[in-house]
Amino acid sequence: MAVSSSSVLFLCLLSLAQPLHSLSASPYLFPSTLFDNYEKMLTTFRIYMYTPQKPFTFTTSPLSLFHTSLLNSPFLTQNADEAHLFYIPFPPDLSTRSRARLVRHLRISYPYWNRTLGADHFFMAPSGVDSSSDRNAVELKKNSVQISIFPTASGNVIPHKDITLPPVNPSPLALVQGPGNDTASHLGFMVCDGKLLEYNYLVNEMKRDPEFRIESEPSDHVDLVKESKFCLFLYGGEMTWMVEAMALGCVPVVLVDRPVQDFPLTDVLRWSDMGLLVRTRGGLKRLKAVLNGVGGDRYQQMRELGVAASRHLVWNLEPQPYDAFHMVMYQLWLRRHTIRYARREWV
Ligand SMILES: *[C@@H]1O[C@H](CO)[C@@H](O)[C@H](O)[C@H]1NC(C)=O
Ligand SMILES: *[C@@H]1O[C@H](CO)[C@@H](O)[C@H](O)[C@H]1NC(C)=O
Numbered sequence: 001m002a003v004s005s006s007s008v009l010f011l012c013l014l015s016l017a018q019p020l021h022s023l024s025a026s027p028y029l030f031p032s033t034l035f036d037n038y039e040k041m042l043t044t045f046r047i048y049m050y051t052p053q054k055p056f057t058f059t060t061s062p063l064s065l066f067h068t069s070l071l072n073s074p075f076l077t078q079n080a081d082e083a084h085l086f087y088i089p090f091p092p093d094l095s096t097r098s099r100a101r102l103v104r105h106l107r108i109s110y111p112y113w114n115r116t117l118g119a120d121h122f123f124m125a126p127s128g129v130d131s132s133s134d135r136n137a138v139e140l141k142k143n144s145v146q147i148s149i150f151p152t153a154s155g156n157v158i159p160h161k162d163i164t165l166p167p168v169n170p171s172p173l174a175l176v177q178g179p180g181n182d183t184a185s186h187l188g189f190m191v192c193d194g195k196l197l198e199y200n201y202l203v204n205e206m207k208r209d210p211e212f213r214i215e216s217e218p219s220d221h222v223d224l225v226k227e228s229k230f231c232l233f234l235y236g237g238e239m240t241w242m243v244e245a246m247a248l249g250c251v252p253v254v255l256v257d258r259p260v261q262d263f264p265l266t267d268v269l270r271w272s273d274m275g276l277l278v279r280t281r282g283g284l285k286r287l288k289a290v291l292n293g294v295g296g297d298r299y300q301q302m303r304e305l306g307v308a309a310s311r312h313l314v315w316n317l318e319p320q321p322y323d324a325f326h327m328v329m330y331q332l333w334l335r336r337h338t339i340r341y342a343r344r345e346w347v
Helices: 002-017 020-024 031-044 061-071 096-109 112-116 135-143 172-177 197-207 222-226 242-247 283-292 296-313 324-334
Strands: 047-049 085-088 121-124 145-149 163-165 186-191 212-215 228-234 251-255 276-278
Touching (some): 031 324, 047 061, 061 145, 061 324, 096 112, 172 242, 197 283, 222 228, 222 242, 242 296, 251 296, 276 283, 296 324
Parallel strands (some): 121 145, 145 163, 186 228, 228 251, 251 276
């Protein structure tokens, strides 16, 4: 007894003695379970895909990469009895009404939907599905796992179950360069295509400030990214190069005035330690105060965690271990524990 209580005390003292920031110096929310659980997924996870009614292709890139990678993966099974999850391959441009009709067809034709009312099913919809009063559409939205593209319109995501796909990087070559040395010459860099008019006042303020570089084209900006401490994104605007920014050692700052609940890999990555969400109210003065308030050690750690996390957000034509495809599969794996109701028969 005496031995164990003194060793507990010793451990407590040890952790108190550590500098605060290193307590969470991992890009992962659950570093102690992630890797074992991931390996278990690779050998065990099985998905049953319903046969599409008509052949179709996805045209937007993260959806088509995910769909194709899944089809070519060992995760698919023809045996529904061993499946953990069921994939409904909706064509990408389907209306809510057509989705509801297809769910009704699955409910009547197969025994699987009724067992969980859709909770062990997943589907893809580029910008998420909105509300509907049709019973089939309601169950799909409330119970099934939706995969959409980040960022998704706010009412169209249910955070505890839905998943967003990281965007496909517009310039993949930049990703292999790695971060430059930490000698930033700008406080902030942003690509702003001018579509989000509500932020114009802030963007105009930034354009006049020599500590910021604002470009209107998402063209070749690798050097600017490397020379900037922070890379700024208007939530809902041009965000496709966010992963590139992280990989190049530029800490991402998302400017947004409401809570954001749809970050990619949100239940895997410790986003709060590798990026900032900043409100735009308060203008440039407040923004600069927030950015300048991120001190040396904390900044350095954010930068390093972002670089480490970026590899999980990268899509590959041939999926690689722990890349975006496999991490989205991992998120699905985390969502496989649903209760299947036994069919109640009257006797
Ligand atoms: C699923 O339940 C509905 C009623 O909610 C029923 O109409 C349908 O036939 C059931 N499906 C199967 C395959 O038994
Ligand atoms: C890295 O920093 C050194 C000075 O410390 C500088 O001479 C060099 O050009 C920098 N390299 C890059 C790629 O920025």
